[in-house]
Amino acid sequence: HEADAFRTDLMTITRFVLNEQSKYPESRGDFSILLSNIVLGCKFVCSAVNKAGLAKLIGLAGETNVQAKNDPFQPEPALTNYLTSLILHIHSPFISSHRCLFLFQGEEQKKLDVLSNEVFVKAMVSSGRTCILVSEEDEEAIIVEPSKRGKYCVVFDPLDGSSNIDCGVSIGTIFGIYMIKDGDEARLEDVLQPGKNMLAAGYCMYGSSCTLVLSTGSGVNGFTLDPSLGEFILTHPDIKIPKKGKIYSVNEGNAKNWDGPTAKFVEKCKFPTDGSPAKSLRYIGSMVADVHRTLLYGGVFLYPADKKSPNGKLRVLYEVFPMSFLMEQAGGQSFTGKERALDLVPKKIHERSPIFLGSYDDVEEIKALYAAEEKA
Ligand code: P6P
Numbered sequence: 001h002e003a004d005a006f007r008t009d010l011m012t013i014t015r016f017v018l019n020e021q022s023k024y025p026e027s028r029g030d031f032s033i034l035l036s037n038i039v040l041g042c043k044f045v046c047s048a049v050n051k052a053g054l055a056k057l058i059g060l061a062g063e064t065n066v067q068a069k070n071d072p073f074q075p076e077p078a079l080t081n082y083l084t085s086l087i088l089h090i091h092s093p094f095i096s097s098h099r100c101l102f103l104f105q106g107e108e109q110k111k112l113d114v115l116s117n118e119v120f121v122k123a124m125v126s127s128g129r130t131c132i133l134v135s136e137e138d139e140e141a142i143i144v145e146p147s148k149r150g151k152y153c154v155v156f157d158p159l160d161g162s163s164n165i166d167c168g169v170s171i172g173t174i175f176g177i178y179m180i181k182d183g184d185e186a187r188l189e190d191v192l193q194p195g196k197n198m199l200a201a202g203y204c205m206y207g208s209s210c211t212l213v214l215s216t217g218s219g220v221n222g223f224t225l226d227p228s229l230g231e232f233i234l235t236h237p238d239i240k241i242p243k244k245g246k247i248y249s250v251n252e253g254n255a256k257n258w259d260g261p262t263a264k265f266v267e268k269c270k271f272p273t274d275g276s277p278a279k280s281l282r283y284i285g286s287m288v289a290d291v292h293r294t295l296l297y298g299g300v301f302l303y304p305a306d307k308k309s310p311n312g313k314l315r316v317l318y319e320v321f322p323m324s325f326l327m328e329q330a331g332g333q334s335f336t337g338k339e340r341a342l343d344l345v346p347k348k349i350h351e352r353s354p355i356f357l358g359s360y361d362d363v364e365e366i367k368a369l370y371a372a373e374e375k376a
Contacts, residue, residue: 010233012223012234013212013214013223014231016221016223017032017035017036030150030151031129031152031177031199031200033127034130034150036127037124037129039212039232041120041124041158041173042173042204042225042232043210044116045112045119045158045173046225048116049171050206052112112162113158116158117136117137117158117159120156120158121138121142125142125145126148127150128148130150130152131144131153132190132191133154134153134154135156135158135318136156136157136315136350137158141188144186149186151180152177152179152180153178153179153180153190154178155318157174157315157319159172159173160174160286160288161285161289164284164285170205170206170207170289171206171286171288171289172205172286172288173203173204174319174322175201176195176201176321176322176325177198177200178191181193188349192349194344195322195341195343198322198342200214200215200216201214201322201325202215203288204288210225211235212225215325215330217329219330220238220295220330222236222237222239223235224236236296239295239296240330241294241296241330241332241359241360244359244361245298245362246280246298246299247279247281247293247297248265248266248282248299248302248362249281249283249290249294249300249301249358250266250281250283250302251303252281252283254308257306257308259306261337261370262337264369265302268365269281279299287314291327295332299362300357300358300362301355301358304337304356305337305354309352311352311353312352312355313352314355316344316346316351317346320334320341320355321342323357324341324355324357332358335363335367335370336353336355336356338370341353
């Protein structure tokens with residue numbers, strides 16, 4: 001009864017990475033240690049995000065309850081956290097939501113994206129393998145103190161799309177990893193490298209399941225968190241994006257501001273002139289969810305420049321580069337409207353860029369439209 005017996009060849013993300021790293025005899029396990037700390041961060045955020053709905057009910061996520069000011073009962077933070085975990089785990093029928101509000105009033109709770117950022121920063125620093133961190137949440141790059149420094153630079157968005165939490169839409173963590181350029185000095189130019197220099201990139205999507213998609217430069221693999229084991233298990237080995245897709249993904253609400261080539265491409269998706277069927281529009285408004293669907297089903301995801309935002313909206317270091325790296329590793333491609341996305345050399349850590357990424361043939365069509373405009 002193979003079907004009902006437990007799979008015994010459990011390939012966890014840790015084992016997978018160790019196997020991959022064993023191909024490099026010179027590697028001393030630093031990368032595997034760094035990755036295991038990123039994985040730890042993802043597990044924490046998955047747990048916190050999954051509770052966000054309930055936590056919001058008992059006033060944990062992101063706001064102080066207005067009545068709190070004159071509330072005589074101000075529990076100690078430790079007590080709050082303990083009681084919270086008790087309630088969140090036992091879902092006691094005896095503790096009504098009203099009572100919960102009473103119990104937890106007065107606590108200014110960290111918003112989930114701030115909490116997630118703190119968890120990742122602490123996990124990276126304590127790994128002892130990083131020297132510079134760039135987070136969407138921090139205006140300045142974080143230079144790790146010399147005693148805890150390693151040779152990797154990590155750029156990440158700890159909780160991309162967090163405005164979607166309240167309505168339960170999937171959100172995610174996006175990360176990319178560079179090697180420091182000069183052995184011992186941690187300098188800003190170590191993170192202002194083109195995306196093609198990344199050693200690894202990935203995202204973790206917090207949705208109906210917690211899925212971590214990763215590439216360390218030799219293909220793309222997807223892992224799903226098994227909460228009963230607390231392990232990410234290999235569920236999507238060697239992901240390849242279909243060469244051509246039937247879906248386009250863009251915020252049509254920006255159509256009035258699009259430039260010519262983008263408008264022409266979207267027009268062709270809706271009214272094909274070669275007799276092929278029209279494409280479907282799928283747009284979730286959460287990059288990790290839109291890109292994950294594009295990777296698995298094929299098609300193209302666009303966040304173009306427009307008159308309002310000439311560089312588009314998405315950030316180069318921790319949105320465009322990691323997703324472009326994954327797309328190329330999966331056989332797709334990624335274009336900025338001017339060049340291959342991974343060839344971009346950022347000048348500032350929070351720089352934005354337009355992005356067209358997904359199925360190889362679909363992006364080729366967009367490139368041809370921009371090239372034609374160039375000539376015109
Ligand atoms: P718009 C979420 O806020 C985000 O940064 C990405 O996750 C998402 O792809 C994009 O913005 C959505 O932007 O302008 O379509 O709402």
